[in-house]
Amino acid sequence: MHISDIGEHALIERIRARVPDAPAWVIAGIGDDAAVIAPERGCVDVVTTDSLVEDVHFRRAWTSMRDVGYKALAVNVSDLAAMGAEPRAATLSLALPASLAVTDFDELIDGFLELARAVRVQLVGGNLTKSPGPVVIDVTLIGSARRRRLMMRSGGKPGHLLYVTGTVGGAARTLEAQRSEGPTVQGSRPPVRLRTGLQVSRNKVAMACVDVSDGLADAVAQLAKASGTGAELNADLVPRAPGATIEQALYGGEDYELLFAVPKRWRGRFERIAGRDVTVTAVGELIAPRDLWVTRDGTRAPLGAGFSHF
């Protein structure tokens, strides 16, 4: 059965039936012209949007629609984690081919809602439209944070240590394996570093943060640029996912780890607090001259450019 067989209203009903009861701060959820949310008292709103496009960010042959739905929310949670903001409400906008199977539609929603439940995000609205092209999933995520606890990209200073969570290069390694070996290689879900981002911001043990979505090299460049500094990255220290090359670790993208800038005197507290849920590794340092360097096998060279989506 295709989604065009059951129509828009029935699809919305299928979503609504799966969404848990809204908490009290949701004044109007799915079904009106717009959703209505009471802001968190004493907090600012933090808003991010990110999308997944079929055959760009995923292939249906390689990834289950459940994992696609999960990832569509995960990449947005990653952005709020990097700000130190608690996610609260999401909208989900889907452009779908009329031939999509209803079971695939359900799987997509189930994967999205699985993560939503885990991170306590309420789906409050969205949009459904047909498309002659690929599946496009757009998620906007709204969270809250106390203003003084926000971690901006621009908070870095020369001398701050750069720490990365988990390992990098794994997503790129999997993608290359899929390209050469086909759909027998299962994709994996991105990590969700929300707890780490929130703990670090609550305890004020980092001055800046960015999520590693387009490769570690790009994340370092973005953080340094926003902070008005340069950076040195020590490639020999970068924690690589099993089987990942150093190129994949630096330039691969889609890792969704967090990169923090930490004043040296906070090093011990940072490692204790951030290290509760995930390993954290010092991989470099911010420097005053606005240049980007990478040291590899003891040799220092300019840090290459990151990933471009075009």
Place this chain on the structure above:
Amino acid sequence: MHISDIGEHALIERIRARVPDAPAWVIAGIGDDAAVIAPERGCVDVVTTDSLVEDVHFRRAWTSMRDVGYKALAVNVSDLAAMGAEPRAATLSLALPASLAVTDFDELIDGFLELARAVRVQLVGGNLTKSPGPVVIDVTLIGSARRRRLMMRSGGKPGHLLYVTGTVGGAARTLEAQRSEGPTVQGSRPPVRLRTGLQVSRNKVAMACVDVSDGLADAVAQLAKASGTGAELNADLVPRAPGATIEQALYGGEDYELLFAVPKRWRGRFERIAGRDVTVTAVGELIAPRDLWVTRDGTRAPLGAGFSHF
């Protein structure tokens, strides 16, 4: 020159250069992992999302990219107008073919920002990704309202009069003309009934409102369903756009007018306040039995179903 020739960072810079300076309530705009907004004091957040898909909602041969960008925001403003909420901040998510001309990209952004300026909306973030398929434009719009002034769809009661702003059927008439005569027929921009929505909600002269995006018949059905009532629509009273048939007026969609439910004793005040900027016309009434009727040339018949996006 195509957008793939200049790359993602340059495209983001082209947007950023066009966005006016942010007001003080925007704590972080374009450029960080997420945008940060101070909520309006004493207000709730009102959130909507809507998208335009090439060859579904527009054709590049028939519509300038400037009008497409304008419309992408306008359809979202319409949703907030129907809630009685003041729009504040928008995110813009674009899935674009790599072959799109940079001039088309600029036009799209210019059209979006033209309306943003007019309704005082700040573009605070977004996402850019390539797509192998059609242009997909997703906008999320966040506004604010005093909770007690919100106009929900569910506020209607039997006996309330149904009023529509402006005229309906014009968008469907234009679309049919374009289908038969081709791109010589120029599309028009949707109306923006924001001021009317805000005036009506501030003065509390309507109990419910919905925007007419999928046809007047669908809007009447949605409002009645949410309110737990039925409705009678008098087709002979429906204000049609020049040249539009009654079918186009009832079922055509894309009109972006507002439909209000107004207690009879507020009729005079409603007409005076809503009528300041646009003509308003009483076209029917909510009724207690949960049936939907349309009277046409004096004959009463069940009101047919509205538009489905699949």
